[in-house]
Amino acid sequence: MTADRETPVTPVLDVRDLSVRFRMRGGRDIAAVTDARFSVAPGECLALVGESGCGKSVLASALLGLLPANAETTGSAVLGGDTDLLTAGERTLARTVRGRRIGLVPQSPAAHLTPVRTVRAQLEETLRELTGVRGAAAVRDAAGEAAARASFPADHLDRYPHELSGGLAQRAATALALIGDAPLLLADEPTTGLDRDLVERTVDELRRHTDEGRALLIITHDLAAAERIADRVAVMYAGRIVEIAGSRPFFGAPGPRHPYAKGLLDALPERDFAPIPGMPPELGALPDGCAFAARCTRADARCTDERPAFEDALACHHGLTGRAHSLTKAAADA
Amino acid sequence: MADTALAHPGRTTRRVRVATSVTVVVAVALAVLIVPPLAQLDQQAVDLSNKLHPPSWAHPFGTDDVGRDLLLRCVYGLRVSLLVGLVAALTATVIGTAIGALAGSFGGWPDRVVMRIVDTLSSIPHLLLGIFIVAMFRPGVWPVIISVALTHWISTARIVRSEVLSLRSRPFIDAAVSGGASRVRVIVRHLLPGVLPQAGLAAVLMVPHAMWHESALSFLGLGLPAHQASLGNLVQSARGSLLAGDWWPTLFPGLFLIIPTLALAGLAGAWRDRINPRRKSELML
Amino acid sequence: MLELTRITAGYDRRAPVVRDVFLSVGYGEAVGLLGPSGCGKSTLAKVAALLHRPDAGTMTLDGTVVRGWRHRAPQEQRTAVGVVFQQPRLSADPRLSLRELIAQPLRSTGRRREVPARVAELAPLVGLSEELLERRPHAVSDGQLQRACLARALVLRPGLLICDEMTAMLDASTTAALVAVVETYRAESGAALLAVGHDRVLLERWCDRTVRWGERSVERVPVG
Incomplete structure (x- = not known):
């Protein structure tokens, strides 16, 4: 299984050479995504x-057309095989993409929720806006169904956002996101600040919708x-995706192939709990070579001079090669 | 998103507005600072043979009912009005900032007492309160300044207090307290610098406010003594001639009041755009 | 080092968020306080850091009973506790450079002459370069800013360090780096630690023992 093989x-979303x-x-330039x-x-x-x-958040904003005016994008991000999110105008994005297709x-x-309106009111408004459901009773029923899809308890529908845990x-926000029945869900740091149990529940629910x-x-x-x-993990470092891998080989055996990804995993408290030395470079002053070279134990002269190309789902001069890696993985699986 | 989309066509008009405001303010400042000492002309020079002349080359703004040159009178009047406006606005801002900052940072009963006083004072019309204060003194510049300052600090105190309240609950104030900072240090080093842009904005907007207040008092005959030309005095003394159909003795002092007011408001608007936090979100990392 | 007995605290006397809580941290001990979000553990941390006056209960710090909180606490007592908060953006005065941010406690306590030496000592420890020290908060990342906030908490060499969700917004590597800084400081100074958080794996790895927040009030949990 090569991670980036075309399915x-x-x-649903095909991003090609997207740069922001x-x-x-x-006159300074910040290379936020390359x-x-x-x-x-x-x-x-x-x-x-x-x-x-x-x-990574800039990338998400680029997909939604929510970048500030001083941002320039190149490349393409094709949604559903027909709409390029980067060139579609604000009208198209607002009327046919956000909420409906993403x-x-x-x-x-x-x-994210309007503080002065109940969850039900917000669900109903979104239903009227995004779907063909009409009539007070029908909308009310549909709001109940929408809430149920995101496991939002029906007896909490008439509460205001500040009354919710x-x-x-x-879940209320997820219910809103699901109303348009969009083929692509985009979750930006959905678990920040939640405790572990809640993280797991949120994530499991998102998985169910997937x-x-x-x-x-x-x-x-x-x-x-x-x-x-x-299913797959894309690791981003200093504005570039440095590795894309299947989740099982990445977190399990044989592990990540890029030294940065390996360092990140090793820093987890359940593993070595050891930080990667140093800090990432400034996006406004990226080095000519590999952006990770200054912190990498395997780096040599080639790494500082030449930027590694993103080939076979990896951007590293010294990472384990895809083939050998896949073989190891196949061996491990067998 | 709509904001950034609109910003582009609006940018040129904003530049023009700012440039015009700056030009007017600079012109006004030059006029009141340089003309009186340089031009060795006597604004009080009476020429009874030339009274109530419409605008002409010799007297661009015409003359008043005792033949004094109105352009010169207006410049001197603006000088006095501006002085009153600036000093009063500055005093009011200092009083308002101090009271607002103290009330906001102490909280509890001192805050409640101060804010009740503020509410009570602001329920009395400014002009009435101002008249009451002026009436206690002999007519002159200082009573007017005191009257304006004592009626105008209230809004600044409100603004500063609410800013302080919103800053006070930030963790960085907690961090300062934990780092051993005294009450005074927290206020002076961490709270005040955060509210000064707002207070400064309020001060700039208050200058024209104070000028109008002074003019209103003078117009009612309670402000500056009649011989001291202020814009309010000029309008007041020209009231009679307006009924006779002579428009210039009231129009020009009026314009001298309105144009600097608009210019200062334009500058304040530009400043508000500058300190608006939304502008800082250009880079979203 | 720290003894909290029957602490009740909150923002509304009728509905306290912390009720009858016991918590103790020994000299040199690292205690992790685990609890779900919004349970009141941050309020308890603020009480322990002398930043929030409890409605009831007693607190002993380094053998002295605490009589006042915030400015009513003596300066030596306040500065004996270092605090790091969850959100570095909100805990840094936006007008100060990182160097000034770290130096603030020294200036507040009239020790401005020690600023250059102490900052030069702490900056490499938390991994901040000379160039980063000159920047203001808006020009650095969350991780870099949190490094500066940790340096600020350590600058007066506190005997007790309180980390309230210090790493909740940070990636794994920065988390490990900041925890390593705290542990280096503790090893050298013998300071105690109260780490408040919701990440069980992290706190169990970091601390000598962890205490779990109960449904409505914390019970004393045996060592282990």
């Missing part, structure tokens, strides 16, 4: 992991959540 089905540059005052390439198939969950400031599960649900607020045939792109720095939910 026979048309991918921020033009700053004083040449990102990945795809998500129906019924599949891809987790985009990396530390804060590595560009459901957004937000980072802080409490802030963090977990219920997250198993119903949706594609899920989850952006997170929580590796445990990624391990629990994802």
Whole structure:
């Protein structure tokens, strides 16, 4: 199993060489995302992991057309085989994409919900906006169904967002995201600040919606959540995707192939609990060679001079090669 | 998103607005600072043979009912009005900031007492309160300044207090307290610098407010003594001639009041755009 | 080092978020306080850091009964406890450079002459370069800012360090790095630690013992 092999089905989202540059005052340029390439198939969950400031949230905003005016994007991000999210205008995105073809599960649900309206009112409004359901009674029933789909308890529907616990607020936000029956769900740090039990419940529910045939792109720095939910993992470092791998080989045997990904996993408290030395480079002043070279124990002259290409789902001069790795994995599985 | 989309066509108009405001403010400042000492002209020069002349080359703004040059009178009047406005706004801002910051950072009963006083004072019309204060003194510049300052600190105190309240609950204030910072240090080093842009904005907006207040008092005959030209005095003394159909003695002082007001408001608006936190979200990392 | 007895605290006397809580941290001991989000453990941490006055209960710090909180606590008592909060963005004064941020407690306590030496000593420990020290919070990442906040908490060499969800927003590597800094400091100074969080795996790995927040109030949990 090569991680990035094309699935026979048309991918729900196909991102090719997506780059985002921020033009700053004083002529500076910030390379927030560079040449990102990945795809998500129906019924599949891809987790985009990396530390804060590595560009993963910028990537999510680029897909939703929510970048500030000083950002420039290149490449393509094709949704459902026909719409390029990067070139589609704001009208198209607002009328046919957000909510209808991409459901957004937000980072802080409490802030995402309107504080002065009940959950039911917000569900009903979204239903009227996104679906053909008409008539007070029909909308009311549909709101109940929408809540049930996200396991939001019916007796809490008439509550205001501040009366909900963090977990219920997250479910209410998920219910809203699911109303448009979008084929792609985009979850941006959906578990930040939640405790472990709640993380697992949130993640399991998202997984359930994926198993119903949706594609899920989850952006997170929580590796445990990624391990629990994802089919494949994309590791981002300093604006680039450095490795894409199947979740089982990545978290299990034989483990990640990129030294950064390995370092990140080893830093977990359940593993070595040892940090990667140093800090990531500035996105405004990236080195010519591999961005990770300065922190990498395996780096040599080639790494500092030449940027490794992203080939066979890996961007590293010294990583284990895909073939050998797959063989090891096949051997381990057998 | 709508914000950023709208920002582009609006940018040029905003620049023009700011440039115009700056030009007017600079022109006004030059006029009141340089003209009186340089031009050795006597604003009080009476020329009874030339009274109530409409605007002409010799007297661009015309003359008043005793033949004094109105342009010169307006410049001197603006000088006095602006002085009153600036000093009063500054005093009111200092009082308001101090009271607002103390009330906000102490909280509890001191806050409640101060805010009740503020509520009570603000329920009395400003002008009435101002008249009451001026009436206690002999007519002059200082009573007017005191009257304006004592009626205008209230809004600043409110603004500063609410800003302080929102800053006070931030963890960085907790961190300062934990690091051993005294009460005074927390206020002076961490709370005040955070509210000064807002207080400064309020101060700039208050200058024209104070000028109008002064003019209103002078117009009612309670402000500056009649011989001291202020814009309010000029309008007041020209009231009679307006009924006779002579428009210039009231129009020009009025314009001198309105144009700097608009310019200062334009500057304040530009400043508000600058300190608006939304502008800082250009880079979303 | 720290003894909290029957602490009741909150923001509304009628509905306290912390009720009748016992908690103790021995000298040099690292205690992890585990609890779900919104259970009141952060409020308890603020009580222990002398930042929030409890409605009832007694607190003993380094053998002295605490008589006042916030500014009513003597400066030596307040500075004996270092605190790191969850959100570095909110815990840093946006106008100060990271260098000034770290130096604030020294300046507050009239020890400004020690600033250059102490900052030069702490910056490499938390992994901040000279160039980063000159930046203001908006120009650094969450992880870098939290490193500065940790340095600020350590600058006065507190005998007790309280970390309230210090690493909740951070990635695995930065988490491990910050925990390593805390442990280096504790090994060298013998300071005690109260780490508050919801990540069981992390706190069990980090601390000598963990205490679990009960349904409505914390019970004393035996060592182990």
